Amino acid sequence: MMTALVSSLLEVPAEPGDLKLARVAAIKKFIRKNYRNRALAVDEVVAYSFLSRRALYYLFExxxxxxxxxIRALRTLEALELLSNANPWKRSLTDIANASGFTSLPAMRRAVRESTGIALRDVQENPEVLRIRAAELRKLIGL
Structure with missing residues (x-):
């Protein structure tokens, strides 16, 4: 009965041994829905999950x-996808950073460099690298 209750509250099907997995899935779902919000940080996830920060980190160990x-990986993936958009009306880098949920352009630059190993200006010049790195990151995230 407890499993059914927790499963319905988390909006994720769960078996008795899978409550931890269901909890992680529900938290990831919340993050995927909200990562574009620049205010989303670990504290908001803690409040959503009704866990302590320590318990949340333990859950994700x-x-x-x-x-x-x-959160950062999702934002980076969004930025890479926006950068690779073939639309002739290119968005500014600041607009892409804001649309991806980053608090600033330098934060996006760091995240792209750490994720791809390449500077943002070099990534922009090579759309093939963008697609490859975005696919690798998507796989790591599990999307």
Whole structure:
């Protein structure tokens, strides 16, 4: 009965042994819905999950990314996809950073460099690298 209750509250199907996985899935779903919000940080995820910060980090210890890393990876992926957009009306880098949820352009530059190993200006000049790095990041995130 407890499993059914928790499963319905988390909006994720769960078996008795899978409550941890269901909890992680629900938190990731929340993050995916809200990562474009510049105010989203670990504290907002803590409030959503009704866990302490320590319990939240413990919950994510076996995941590819911790909570803040997952948020940053989603934002970086969004930025890479916006940068690779073939639209002739290119958006400014600041607009892309804001649309991706980054607090500033330098934060986006750092995230892109750490994720791709390439500076943002070099990434922009090579759309093939953008697609390859975005696909690699998408796979790491599990999308």
């Amino acid at each position: 076996e995941e590819e990314f911790q909570v803040s890393g997952y």
